[in-house]
Amino acid sequence: MVEIKELEETSRKIRRDIMVMLAEAGSGHSGGSLSAVEVLVSLYWNILKHDPEKPDWEERDWFVLSKGHACPVLYAVLAAGGYFPRKALWTLRKLDSILQGHPHRLKTPGVEFSTGSLGQGLSLAAGAAMGLKRQGMPNSVFVLTGDGEQNEGAIWEAGMTAAHYRLDNLCAICDRNYLMIDGNTEEVMGLDSLPDKWRAFNWQVFEIDGHDLGQMTYAYQRFLLEKKRPTMIIANTIKGKGVSFMENLADWHGATPKKGEQVQQALADLGFTAPWEEYKKHDFDWVG
Amino acid sequence: MGGIREDVHLVDYRKGVDMVPSRDGYGHGLLWLCEHDDRVVVCDADLAKSTRTIWVRDKFPEKFVDFGIAEQDMLAEAGGMSRTGLVPFVTTYGVFVAGRAWDQIRTSICYGELNVKIGGAHGGISVGPDGPTHQSLEEIPLMRVLPGMTLVVPTDAIEAKKATIWAASHEGPVYLRFGREGVPVITTEETPFTVGRAEVYRDGGDVAIIGCGPLVYEALVAADKLEKEGVDARVINCHTVKPLDVDTLLTAAKECGAIVTAEEAQVYGGLGGAVAEVISQHHPVPMRIVGIEDVFGESGSPRELLDRYGMNSDNIVSKVKEVIEMKK
Numbered sequence: 001m002v003e004i005k006e007l008e009e010t011s012r013k014i015r016r017d018i019m020v021m022l023a024e025a026g027s028g029h030s031g032g033s034l035s036a037v038e039v040l041v042s043l044y045w046n047i048l049k050h051d052p053e054k055p056d057w058e059e060r061d062w063f064v065l066s067k068g069h070a071c072p073v074l075y076a077v078l079a080a081g082g083y084f085p086r087k088a089l090w091t092l093r094k095l096d097s098i099l100q101g102h103p104h105r106l107k108t109p110g111v112e113f114s115t116g117s118l119g120q121g122l123s124l125a126a127g128a129a130m131g132l133k134r135q136g137m138p139n140s141v142f143v144l145t146g147d148g149e150q151n152e153g154a155i156w157e158a159g160m161t162a163a164h165y166r167l168d169n170l171c172a173i174c175d176r177n178y179l180m181i182d183g184n185t186e187e188v189m190g191l192d193s194l195p196d197k198w199r200a201f202n203w204q205v206f207e208i209d210g211h212d213l214g215q216m217t218y219a220y221q222r223f224l225l226e227k228k229r230p231t232m233i234i235a236n237t238i239k240g241k242g243v244s245f246m247e248n249l250a251d252w253h254g255a256t257p258k259k260g261e262q263v264q265q266a267l268a269d270l271g272f273t274a275p276w277e278e279y280k281k282h283d284f285d286w287v288g
Numbered sequence: 289m290g291g292i293r294e295d296v297h298l299v300d301y302r303k304g305v306d307m308v309p310s311r312d313g314y315g316h317g318l319l320w321l322c323e324h325d326d327r328v329v330v331c332d333a334d335l336a337k338s339t340r341t342i343w344v345r346d347k348f349p350e351k352f353v354d355f356g357i358a359e360q361d362m363l364a365e366a367g368g369m370s371r372t373g374l375v376p377f378v379t380t381y382g383v384f385v386a387g388r389a390w391d392q393i394r395t396s397i398c399y400g401e402l403n404v405k406i407g408g409a410h411g412g413i414s415v416g417p418d419g420p421t422h423q424s425l426e427e428i429p430l431m432r433v434l435p436g437m438t439l440v441v442p443t444d445a446i447e448a449k450k451a452t453i454w455a456a457s458h459e460g461p462v463y464l465r466f467g468r469e470g471v472p473v474i475t476t477e478e479t480p481f482t483v484g485r486a487e488v489y490r491d492g493g494d495v496a497i498i499g500c501g502p503l504v505y506e507a508l509v510a511a512d513k514l515e516k517e518g519v520d521a522r523v524i525n526c527h528t529v530k531p532l533d534v535d536t537l538l539t540a541a542k543e544c545g546a547i548v549t550a551e552e553a554q555v556y557g558g559l560g561g562a563v564a565e566v567i568s569q570h571h572p573v574p575m576r577i578v579g580i581e582d583v584f585g586e587s588g589s590p591r592e593l594l595d596r597y598g599m600n601s602d603n604i605v606s607k608v609k610e611v612i613e614m615k616k
Contacts, residue, residue: 105400112371114400117391123361124396127368130353134329135372154392157361165353 002045007213011041015242015270017076020279022256023263025092031252033073035177035237040077042216052082055109066121067146068102080284083110090280119152126162129170144173148180151189162230163202170230171223177239179250198232210235244269290491297478307470311409313445315340317452322348327375333359339379339409359384363392367402382408382424397461398434405455411465412552414590423585429557431463432530439530441465441500444473450481469590471502486533492522495608496540499550500526500559510604529559541571546611548576555579574614576607
């Protein structure tokens with residue numbers, strides 16, 4: 001188990017890389033990438049069985065990013081974990097890059113499925129969980145959905161299937177930041193009470209602070225002990241978390257910090273003081 | 289004059305034919321696969337009786353998964369299963385899979401290059417009394433536009449079984465289109481069948497009739513009628529609509545100088561459209577497309593509907609006469 005303090009520092013660096021990556025790309029999704037940092041850091045550093053040298057390792061646990069637009073957080077995590085060289089991050093969304101605007105499994109090591117059309121990733125993950133279970137494999141499958149994404153009907157189809165077939169090796173996380181492109185989720189298309197809905201679908205449900213690395217780790221551990229039902233972790237988060245001018249603003253869903261002063265400000269909010277472009281030249285652990 | 293090629297070993301259809309639905313061939317193919325291929329999993333969406341996957345459910349229950357009436361979930365779940373090494377065959381009516389779950393097929397399966405096989409039952413207007421909601425007339429264009437997709441429209445139950453067994457051996461997405469109604473069994477076990485290769489069943493030099501599905505039989509009957517009027521028609525079974533056998537089609541265009549296509553589907557974007565794309569760009573010749581003329585069907589008996597909506601041997605004959613006239 002990695003110490004919480006260390007995970008907090010890793011999370012801070014992941015946020016830094018997301019901001020630099022998106023400033024360099026000039027387009028992409030800031031808010032929903034920043035909100036999911038602790039969800040992924042606690043998973044990849046403390047729970048997931050994986051090997052960056054062998055992305056298709058048979059004994060690996062799987063991670064599926066159903067909210068594909070938040071791929072900057074996944075790419076930052078995969079680069080930090082050693083799946084591909086960190087310098088690839090600065091090619092995001094550019095021609096010939098291994099990092100597409102939404103995840104593509106054939107381009108990026110560590111990406112299990114091609115996602116981005118919302119509402120499909122939960123089914124893909126449930127299918128993988130079912131396939132592994134049918135073959136007697138002990139692997140777990142984790143999948144991160146957006147909260148707005150749960151407007152999609154196919155999410156609830158998958159919800160029925162996973163419970164019906166008792167996919168206790170499936171752990172979904174909902175990045176509950178309460179914002180979607182057009183505004184607050186409860187104003188655009190009300191979702192609450194999400195925990196009650198998933199309980200009614202016969203899932204094991206945890207509702208926790210999605211920025212609390214200890215709570216996230218504990219929820220994942222509880223999932224690993226469950227022997228009957230799929231698990232849904234409703235991770236309450238803040239869209240744009242960590243960057244003062246992005247927090248809780250729907251407008252930062254699909255916007256990026258501008259090169260120069262704006263991204264420098266974002267880094268300052270995260271406690272990084274070196275000129276923003278310097279972070280492209282050094283390794284993950286360099287803090288300036 | 290040409291005639292039926294001996295090396296294709298067709299049934300002597302002029303003496304009478306057995307009428308069997310091509311979905312039966314799918315069911316038999318799945319049973320064979322369940323006995324011979326550990327990777328195969330058969331999925332359905334509450335239509336197991338109708339699609340014949342119930343044969344698998346009864347004999348190999350451990351290889352059958354029912355997703356209930358949830359096609360979008362079923363398609364993406366099959367994609368997920370395929371990444372764990374299984375070979376899922378997902379099955380439901382064409383309308384509900386090619387239409388409703390098209391985005392899952394496009395993005396998760398085709399873009400992600402997932403090894404999923406799709407059995408689309410109830411293709412065509414011959415679905416009959418259930419009416420237009422259940423008569424799938426659009427899967428051919430919907431599947432044909434997807435990169436990486438292989439699309440096969442078997443002509444009869446024997447060919448459907450061969451196509452089903454082949455699909456498991458192929459790495460990548462495959463769509464197999466079947467019909468509900470009993471249709472003439474014209475091929476035999478010995479009839480050549482290679483996915484991606486159109487098969488010339490009847491030699492002829494005046495016109496080429498290129499069909500898929502049960503309309504290959506109508507094309508053969510049309511060729512017999514035309515022979516009596518001195519027209520020598522080549523008949524080609526173009527069961528694989530994608531990838532198209534360009535060589536066989538271009539040879540037909542060059543040697544016959546006129547083409548009529550025949551399919552039980554909309555005339556836009558289907559086999560006719562696929563053939564027209566090749567012919568118009570590489571060797572333009574007069575061409576006509578037999579199919580449904582941009583309308584929805586209605587309830588009725590299969591035979592009544594095929595006659596009313598213009599997909600019988602006489603319709604093919606009249607289109608042939610049009611292109612022969614244009615050649616002059």
